[in-house]
Amino acid sequence: MTILDERPETAEVPPPRRVNPLWALLRNSWRQLTSMRTALVLLFLLAVAAIPGSYFPQTSVNREKVSQYYTAHPQLAPWVDRLGGFDVFASAWFAAIYLLLFTSLIGCVLPRLRDHARALRSVPPEAPKRLERLPQHAPARPGPQPPAEVANGLARTLRGKLFRTRVRELPGGRFSVAAEKGYLKETGNLLFHFALLAVLIGVGFGHWYGWHGNRILVAGEDQGFCNSITQYDDSALGPRVTAADLPKFCLRMTDFEATYQSTGQPKSFLANVEVKEGSGEYRKANFTVNDPLRLHHANVHLIGQGYALELRYTDRYGASQTKVVPFLPTDGMQTSEGVAQFPDVNIDPNTNQRDDRLQVGFEGVYLPTGGDDGSAVSKFPAENNPMLYLAAYRGNLGLDVGKAGSVYALNRGQISNGELKKISGDRPQALKPGQSWTLDDGTKLEFVGTRKYATLSIRYDPTQSLMLVGAVLGLIGLMLSLFGHRRRIWFVVSPANDQEAGGSVVEAGGLPRTDYPGFAAEFAALTGHAEEGKP
Amino acid sequence: MAELSNQLMALTVLAYLAAMVCYAGEYAFGKRSHVGRAAARQLVGAGAPVDEQVPVVAAGEKIGRGEWSGRIAAVLNVIALALHFGTLVTRGIAADRMPWGNMYEYILSATFVGSAVWVGVLLRRPILRHLGLFSSLALVVLLGAAALVAYTPVGPLVPALHSYWFIVHVSTVIISSGIFLIGAVPALMFLIKNGYDEGRRTFPYTLGKRVPTPAVVLERLTFRLHAFAFPLFTFGALIAGPLWAEASWGRYWGWDPKEVWAFISWIVYAAYLHARATPSVKRTVATWIALLGFVTMLMNLFGVNLFFEGLHSYANAG
Ligand code: HEM
Numbered sequence: 061m062t063i064l065d066e067r068p069e070t071a072e073v074p075p076p077r078r079v080n081p082l083w084a085l086l087r088n089s090w091r092q093l094t095s096m097r098t099a100l101v102l103l104f105l106l107a108v109a110a111i112p113g114s115y116f117p118q119t120s121v122n123r124e125k126v127s128q129y130y131t132a133h134p135q136l137a138p139w140v141d142r143l144g145g146f147d148v149f150a151s152a153w154f155a156a157i158y159l160l161l162f163t164s165l166i167g168c169v170l171p172r173l174r175d176h177a178r179a180l181r182s183v184p185p186e187a188p189k190r191l192e193r194l195p196q197h198a199p200a201r202p203g204p205q206p207p208a209e210v211a212n213g214l215a216r217t218l219r220g221k222l223f224r225t226r227v228r229e230l231p232g233g234r235f236s237v238a239a240e241k242g243y244l245k246e247t248g249n250l251l252f253h254f255a256l257l258a259v260l261i262g263v264g265f266g267h268w269y270g271w272h273g274n275r276i277l278v279a280g281e282d283q284g285f286c287n288s289i290t291q292y293d294d295s296a297l298g299p300r301v302t303a304a305d306l307p308k309f310c311l312r313m314t315d316f317e318a319t320y321q322s323t324g325q326p327k328s329f330l331a332n333v334e335v336k337e338g339s340g341e342y343r344k345a346n347f348t349v350n351d352p353l354r355l356h357h358a359n360v361h362l363i364g365q366g367y368a369l370e371l372r373y374t375d376r377y378g379a380s381q382t383k384v385v386p387f388l389p390t391d392g393m394q395t396s397e398g399v400a401q402f403p404d405v406n407i408d409p410n411t412n413q414r415d416d417r418l419q420v421g422f423e424g425v426y427l428p429t430g431g432d433d434g435s436a437v438s439k440f441p442a443e444n445n446p447m448l449y450l451a452a453y454r455g456n457l458g459l460d461v462g463k464a465g466s467v468y469a470l471n472r473g474q475i476s477n478g479e480l481k482k483i484s485g486d487r488p489q490a491l492k493p494g495q496s497w498t499l500d501d502g503t504k505l506e507f508v509g510t511r512k513y514a515t516l517s518i519r520y521d522p523t524q525s526l527m528l529v530g531a532v533l534g535l536i537g538l539m540l541s542l543f544g545h546r547r548r549i550w551f552v553v554s555p556a557n558d559q560e561a562g563g564s565v566v567e568a569g570g571l572p573r574t575d576y577p578g579f580a581a582e583f584a585a586l587t588g589h590a591e592e593g594k595p
Numbered sequence: 596m597a598e599l600s601n602q603l604m605a606l607t608v609l610a611y612l613a614a615m616v617c618y619a620g621e622y623a624f625g626k627r628s629h630v631g632r633a634a635a636r637q638l639v640g641a642g643a644p645v646d647e648q649v650p651v652v653a654a655g656e657k658i659g660r661g662e663w664s665g666r667i668a669a670v671l672n673v674i675a676l677a678l679h680f681g682t683l684v685t686r687g688i689a690a691d692r693m694p695w696g697n698m699y700e701y702i703l704s705a706t707f708v709g710s711a712v713w714v715g716v717l718l719r720r721p722i723l724r725h726l727g728l729f730s731s732l733a734l735v736v737l738l739g740a741a742a743l744v745a746y747t748p749v750g751p752l753v754p755a756l757h758s759y760w761f762i763v764h765v766s767t768v769i770i771s772s773g774i775f776l777i778g779a780v781p782a783l784m785f786l787i788k789n790g791y792d793e794g795r796r797t798f799p800y801t802l803g804k805r806v807p808t809p810a811v812v813l814e815r816l817t818f819r820l821h822a823f824a825f826p827l828f829t830f831g832a833l834i835a836g837p838l839w840a841e842a843s844w845g846r847y848w849g850w851d852p853k854e855v856w857a858f859i860s861w862i863v864y865a866a867y868l869h870a871r872a873t874p875s876v877k878r879t880v881a882t883w884i885a886l887l888g889f890v891t892m893l894m895n896l897f898g899v900n901l902f903f904e905g906l907h908s909y910a911n912a913g
Binding site: 531 | 750758760815818822825826829830833834837838839841842843844845846847849850851852855856858859862863865866868869870872873875876891899
């Protein structure tokens with residue numbers, strides 16, 4: 061820790077020259093901002109400002125939780141939103157704090173960089189007059205060799221130990237050897253702070269030039285997709301990315317393997333896919349949790365899995381439609397909920413007119429392993445006893461109103477205003493794969509079977525690798541800074557009093573410039589070494 | 596094996612408790628004697644050689660009750676550490692993996708590191724033995740809390756934890772957390788001792804009366820523990836963690852509650868290092884910041900797991 065090296069907090073105001081008050085104000089503010097105390101305060105503010113980000117649900121982490129919060133606290137939620145509480149880390153006040161901190165950081169490290177560059181070129185200073193005043197001191201000891209020779213020998217030893225060393229000739233045939241070591245500490249410290257800046261800039265660029273999207277990919281060749289923004293269930297492009305910039309690739313899943321412990325805890329997942337990049341051919345690939353599929357400028361991560369149901373509806377006119385609808389798991393045993401909506405059915409082939417009152421929708425629960433007790437929770441996540449419980453609705457599904465509705469639930473508004481009526485009984489219909497259900501109007505729903513689906517997160521962040529380099533350099537700098545020690549050692553070699561013998565007397569002193577408990581030992585070793593040098 | 600681990604766990608807590616009682620005995624019976632003054636003479640002074648000897652009890656002088664109590668406490672502490680180790684090993688064997696797959700195991704491991712560091716300090720600087728009262732108190736409380744609120748039966752890992760980053764990230768975070776946690780003990784003692792030396796005679800400071808170690812030594816120990824843990828934490832939480840998160844979730848940093856609190860702890864500890872390097876900030880103020888860091892670590896260990904729900908599945912309390 062630098063104690064003696066510290067830059068003065070606020071430099072003395074220079075003697076009264078006529079200064080422009082505005083300039084003085086600016087300069088003083090800048091000094092304030094770049095002082096260590098301000099940095100401390102800003103660091104604290106940053107830590108405190110992050111707390112709401114863990115307390116309130118964050119849009120960037122979990123959009124659904126935010127909606128739940130709105131439902132639970134209808135009064136409070138809009139206020140939280142206005143204050144940026146659901147997006148703390150993108151909020152203006154959070155940005156204000158870290159931008160101030162980083163301005164302070166720049167203002168702090170640039171002058172230090174300059175000073176350090178100077179220090180690196182400077183030579184170790186002259187020995188103080190009275191070595192015995194230094195924290196470390198080795199009293200004068202005689203030796204038989206002439207002073208110049210002793211001084212040069214000492215300098216050689218010190219240089220060998222990577223001390224920056226300077227030998228000076230003093231009046232009276234005396235020599236001084238000045239040595240300094242530990243510049244790496246400050247170098248490391250600067251490296252660390254610059255790495256922080258680099259990482260922040262990296263985050264910014266990654267945000268601008270990156271993009272991501274989430275998508276459910278159901279197994280089967282008919283369910284594949286090619287990368288384009290419309291293919292995503294939810295997506296975000298960085299401000300500097302347009303839909304046309306997305307890399308071209310197509311993906312389809314051949315199958316999905318999941319294994320479980322007997323307790324139902326998942327053991328392993330594996331998505332087997334075929335992928336085509338650019339104008340190439342389809343090739344086989346697979347990926348799993350923790351091991352994404354790395355494509356050119358896109359990474360495909362496996363973040364979830366579940367079952368999609370294949371349902372075939374045959375309408376009054378005998379026309380049938382098949383839908384593959386993903387059901388969303390609601391628990392670890394893959395009890396899954398979802399809907400199948402058939403808006404374009406029961407179209408009279410004579411008039412070709414769609415009757416809005418004759419649209420059909422099904423809502424229900426799928427249990428990969430149903431129990432015999434008829435309970436609506438799955439007993440195991442794999443399909444040991446697949447069971448589907450459905451309720452049927454007929455009427456206007458309300459899909460065309462232009463409002464984006466959920467694809468996992470029926471439109472509640474339409475049900476409550478009576479436009480969409482439940483046509484099955486109070487108890488949902490149970491179906492096993494292959495079974496059919498004939499509704500009251502003679503139309504038929506067949507539960508064809510299930511397919512696995514994978515929830516994918518597809519992302520690209522151009523600065524990711526650079527930031528890793530920055531972070532590692534920063535860590536190296538940090539360690540140099542924390543564990544390095546700046547220290548100075550001086551030897552003064554004088555001719556022995558007994559001129560005849562031609563010997564010399566060596567006195568040594570040492571100054572640790574940072575809190576360095578090991579310095580005494582090092583000093584002793586060095587001065588001991590100096591003694592050994594003498595025959 | 597799992598059963599054995601649970602029994603060892605109970606014994607571990609009991610052993611720490613016994614050690615704590617004996618440390619307390621040393622505290623109560625120990626004289627504020629020559630020990631303190633001798634130590635002060637030896638240890639004061641920046642850059643001065645730190646003599647690592649216990650002041651020798653002159654031949655023939657009777658070893659007091661306090662001294663005996665302290666020695667027994669140290670032995671018990673080492674036994675407790677061995678039991679603690681046994682708990683972890685049997686747990687790991689029972690689960691057939693590294694014993695840090697959920698919150699219970701995580702706390703078990705972090706406290707083990709803290710305890711091991713403490714015993715290491717004790718062996719190198721026997722003069723600091725009296726701090727054992729506080730370190731064993733902290734361990735008893737943390738382990739007790741782990742057993743009461745976080746106990747989870749032995750189980751396998753969810754697929755998200757099948758990664759070598761699991762080992763790298765979690766082990767470094769555990770080690771650094773353990774060191775940070777134990778670093779709070781000399782920090783607290785420094786504040787107490789320093790307050791006492793400055794003439795305060797109200798309750799927590801009166802404890803300082805029987806602390807023979809000079810305040811500067813406590814302060815420096817605090818710094819060295821934190822300075823050691825900080826880069827390790829930086830690596831574990833801010834480099835290895837994001838690397839793993841990138842592979843697993845696709846984003847290296849997502850402000851999940853656990854990540855938020857790791858960030859907060861990191862910033863607070865950075866503030867501590869800054870404060871300590873700023874001459875105009877008093878050492879007591881800096882040390883308070885270190886204790887604040889300790890609070891944020893606890894928040895991450897217990898609070899986040901219990902109050903918030905996030906992606907860090909191993910963080911789920913049983
Ligand atoms: C982005 C926030 C910052 C973080 C996370 C940070 C972190 C750190 C850390 C961990 C150290 C300890 C290294 C050591 O003790 O050798 C340190 C040292 C230092 N920091 Fe920062 N810093 C930040 C911003 C700043 C700012 C804004 C300034 C300038 C006002 C500054 C000036 C210094 C100085 C002068 C030292 C050297 C202390 C010494 O003498 O050892 N830092 N910083």
